[in-house]
Amino acid sequence: MIISIIGRGNVAFHLSKAFANNHELHCVNPHTLEGLPDNSDIVIIAVKDDAIGEVASKLRGRALCIAHTSGSVAMNILEGCAAHTGVIYPLQTFSKEKALNYEEIPFFIEGSDETAENLLSGVALSISGSVRKADSSQRELIHIAAVFACNFVNHLIGIANEILAEGDMDYKLLLPLIKETIDKLNILPPHEAQTGPAARKDMGIVGSHIDKLNYKPDLRQIYSLLSERIMTHKEVEK
Amino acid sequence: MIISIIGRGNVAFHLSKAFANNHELHCVNPHTLEGLPDNSDIVIIAVKDDAIGEVASKLRGRALCIAHTSGSVAMNILEGCAAHTGVIYPLQTFSKEKALNYEEIPFFIEGSDETAENLLSGVALSISGSVRKADSSQRELIHIAAVFACNFVNHLIGIANEILAEGDMDYKLLLPLIKETIDKLNILPPHEAQTGPAARKDMGIVGSHIDKLNYKPDLRQIYSLLSERIMTHKEVEK
Numbered sequence: 001m002i003i004s005i006i007g008r009g010n011v012a013f014h015l016s017k018a019f020a021n022n023h024e025l026h027c028v029n030p031h032t033l034e035g036l037p038d039n040s041d042i043v044i045i046a047v048k049d050d051a052i053g054e055v056a057s058k059l060r061g062r063a064l065c066i067a068h069t070s071g072s073v074a075m076n077i078l079e080g081c082a083a084h085t086g087v088i089y090p091l092q093t094f095s096k097e098k099a100l101n102y103e104e105i106p107f108f109i110e111g112s113d114e115t116a117e118n119l120l121s122g123v124a125l126s127i128s129g130s131v132r133k134a135d136s137s138q139r140e141l142i143h144i145a146a147v148f149a150c151n152f153v154n155h156l157i158g159i160a161n162e163i164l165a166e167g168d169m170d171y172k173l174l175l176p177l178i179k180e181t182i183d184k185l186n187i188l189p190p191h192e193a194q195t196g197p198a199a200r201k202d203m204g205i206v207g208s209h210i211d212k213l214n215y216k217p218d219l220r221q222i223y224s225l226l227s228e229r230i231m232t233h234k235e236v237e238k
Numbered sequence: 239m240i241i242s243i244i245g246r247g248n249v250a251f252h253l254s255k256a257f258a259n260n261h262e263l264h265c266v267n268p269h270t271l272e273g274l275p276d277n278s279d280i281v282i283i284a285v286k287d288d289a290i291g292e293v294a295s296k297l298r299g300r301a302l303c304i305a306h307t308s309g310s311v312a313m314n315i316l317e318g319c320a321a322h323t324g325v326i327y328p329l330q331t332f333s334k335e336k337a338l339n340y341e342e343i344p345f346f347i348e349g350s351d352e353t354a355e356n357l358l359s360g361v362a363l364s365i366s367g368s369v370r371k372a373d374s375s376q377r378e379l380i381h382i383a384a385v386f387a388c389n390f391v392n393h394l395i396g397i398a399n400e401i402l403a404e405g406d407m408d409y410k411l412l413l414p415l416i417k418e419t420i421d422k423l424n425i426l427p428p429h430e431a432q433t434g435p436a437a438r439k440d441m442g443i444v445g446s447h448i449d450k451l452n453y454k455p456d457l458r459q460i461y462s463l464l465s466e467r468i469m470t471h472k473e474v475e476k
Contacts, residue, residue, distance in 0.1 A: 198385075229456055
């Protein structure tokens with residue numbers, strides 16, 4: 001089976017690398033659309049979301065199955081480009097600097113028909129042990145959830161880094177704490193694992209932290225909003 | 239050396255357990271102040287922040303060294319309670335349900351004098367490989383940073399859980415992504431590791447996510463505020 005991957009970004013880089021390790025697949029990652037093999041079984045479009053439509057229109061009829069990898073673009077953007085169209089969405093954060101264990105990456109598959117679903121599930125299963133179906137609406141929820149759990153989490157750790165720098169300290173001090181925070185989620189759901197001043201409704205500490213953040217109004221606002229959400233949310237659960 | 243730990247919470251539970259594994263220390267965790275041994279060398283007060291002052295006043299003169307474990311209470315609350323006073327602050331999230339590798343927990347020490355610092359560093363080093371000094375102001379910064387990097391991170395994962403539940407999916411799907419997000423911080427500082435729609439300034443996706451969160455105004459507000467912070471912060475760094 002010949003798989004062609006279109007794109008020069010992190011997702012294209014890692015998917016090409018993962019497929020290349022599988023000897024039953026022949027995977028190419030051409031530099032230009034002109035370099036695309038004429039006999040591709042599957043073409044995977046791993047380009048920026050707002051370029052998917054244009055790339056897809058140029059690929060019309062060039063493969064049995066055409067799919068994109070985006071969390072937030074609906075499958076129907078590929079309508080009419082191939083007999084079988086779909087989405088193969090890897091839920092992971094990709095950087096070229098960091099190798100990945102592909103086996104653990106969850107892949108979410110959507111297909112225009114059963115053939116598309118089977119083709120895309122097959123290639124996903126060739127590199128990952130975690131493959132399941134998700135329609136466009138579920139995939140968008142997954143993407144939004146991932147923004148909170150990955151992009152925003154990373155930014156909060158960046159904020160912690162900024163705060164520690166005020167006292168000449170390094171964010172790496174926090175890594176054991178962060179690791180434990182995450183490890184705990186294997187045994188407790190996040191709302192049960194919640195600790196800290198807001199969860200305890202310790203308004204003395206919450207207030208003194210907000211005072212100490214006076215020098216950075218944006219951080220004070222984020223601290224207040226998230227503390228309030230933790231306090232309100234606990235009320236709702238009771 | 240006899241160490242007494244005052245408190246019935248998670249920190250008291252875990253510190254008692256950790257010290258009990260060390261045969262050179264004799265550690266007790268009495269149920270009441272009356273049960274406190276008269277010959278304690280060090281008394282560690284691990285109670286709620288707003289109870290530390292009252293407990294300390296009842297312990298006046300009952301040990302060579304008296305310390306508390308709080309991130310956000312200044313050392314001087316213990317002034318006059320013992321010849322040597324201080325703080326031994328473990329940077330970790332403690333739950334009774336979850337065992338810990340104490341060796342990796344960073345401890346921050348403050349002492350009223352060198353004797354207090356040496357006594358408290360000594361007991362911390364008996365259970366952890368990561369012990370350093372931090373004054374009350376640095377400790378408050380560490381505590382605020384920990385609220386962002388642990389308590390708020392956990393809550394964001396809770397929010398991701400709520401969002402996935404809308405599509406009948408479970409937060410455990412996100413754990414490999416979260417693990418990779420954290421692992422990456424061993425090789426890249428958080429601001430360099432930042433990915434996602436806001437970091438790419440992909441306003442199409444940011445806008446469609448905010449639309450999709452219309453059903454939950456609090457989540458929409460958190461999404462907007464954090465996306466804006468990511469975008470602004472990148473501008474500042476350039």
